[in-house]
Amino acid sequence: MFNMFTWKGLNPYLLLLLVLCILTGLTHVVLGTQQGIESVEYVVFYNPIEGTGILSVSITMSLTPGEIGNVDLPIKIFSDASLYFFNYTVNPPTGSLVVNYDDNSGVASLLVSNASTVTLYFTVSNLTEEASIGSYTATLDLLDYASGAVNVSVEIYLTGIYDVIIDSYPRVSGYSIQTLTNTTVIRTHDPAIYFIVLKIPVNTASPSSTQFNLLNLLFPLLLILITVVAIVIIVLRWRRTSIGRIEKVDVLNDPVSRSIIRALGEAGDAGLTQAEITNKTGIPKSSVSRRIRRLEEEGFITVARTGKYNYLRLTDKGKEAYRRIVEKK
Structure with a gap:
């Protein structure tokens, strides 16, 4: 379940807090109320053709000496990307850090002491999906930072030169596209969902050609059509998975929560695993994982x-919600 669980310069107070967290099942706070966190910077170096790259996540802390920060941070901001946690750094080196990364939820839990900056390193694959030959799509989700309490920025360095099309929900303008030597750079800092389409530029016919080649017209039009279809597919997928976030769970009005509670209610005392819930409801694993986390915090x-x-099994509160959901239907 966990890619890495490690510590560096762990002092006795931090060790005691870690043991208490394990024994009591301490739940994590949501973004917007994180202890001691000022900003988060995601930097990605990625090759869409090879499908591999590196992700670094730098967290700037504002802790007083001896203060322990408890940070619960979303790492998997690219839908369907595969991540592997392989290293970290702490500044200053005398600081203490405990890292626990859950690949199922895409969340890293940190306990930090006497550190101003923490950086986590991941290998990343499947960040983009090949829509057609020379055309790739990706989805970047920063809605966890919508409260504005934590500053966020993302820089994506793509190997190669691409024509880039970006759409977002909600509409934002705080992103930029830059072309360097054999590198395309995308930067953004506004919390939103970004639908990104990459196209390898098409080489047109030589100006010395005296014959009109119909393919020179059809091929760009075909690429435009494929791009439009890809954007429509991404938007429909987003709508289908209900990406919007909520601060409090209202099981009677949230379709994902209702589906999870209904599935558990039908299973009875036997319960279900998260994988079984995903199979029964047809809801993406990432959405199920987030709702399960919140439903557990709310006591359902x-x-x-x-x-x-x-x-997973329903509590008495969850069983009451199940009866209300069944009656409401």
Whole structure:
């Protein structure tokens, strides 16, 4: 479940807090109320053709000496990307850090002490999806920062020269596209969902040609059509998975939460694993994971380990919600 669990310069107070977190099942605060965090910077170096790259996440802290910061940070901001946590740095080096990355939810939990900056490093693959030959799509989701309490910035360095089309929800203008030597750079800092389309530029016919080649006209038009179709597919996928975030769970009005509670209610005391819920509801794994986390915090469900699997079951509060959902239908 976890890619890495490690510590550096861990002092006794931080170790004691970590043990208490494990014993009590401490839940993490949502973005906007993070302790001691000022800003987050994501920097990606990625090759769309090879499908591999590196992601660094730098967190600037504002902790007083001896203060311990508890940070719960979204790492998987690119939909469907695969990440592997392989290293980190702490500044100053005398600072203490405990890192716990959950690849299922795409969230890194940090306990930080006596550090001004923490940087996490990941390998990344499948950041883009090939829509057609020479055309790639990607989705960047920064809505976790919509509260504005934490400053966020993203820089994407793509190997190669691409024509870039970007759409966003909600509409924002705080992004830029720059072309360097064999590199395309995309920068943004506004919390939104970005739908990105990359196209390898088409080489037109030589000016010395005296014959009109119909393919020179059809090929760019075909690429434009493919791009439009790709954007429509991304928008429909986004609408279908209900990307919008909510601060409080209202199980009677939130379709994803209703589906999870209905599935658990039908399963009874046997419960279900997260994978079984995903299969039964047809909801993407990332959306199920976020709702399960919030439903557990709100007291609707419990998570208990049976054998090698974690099974989810409804609490009395969850069972009451299930009855109301069934009656409402």
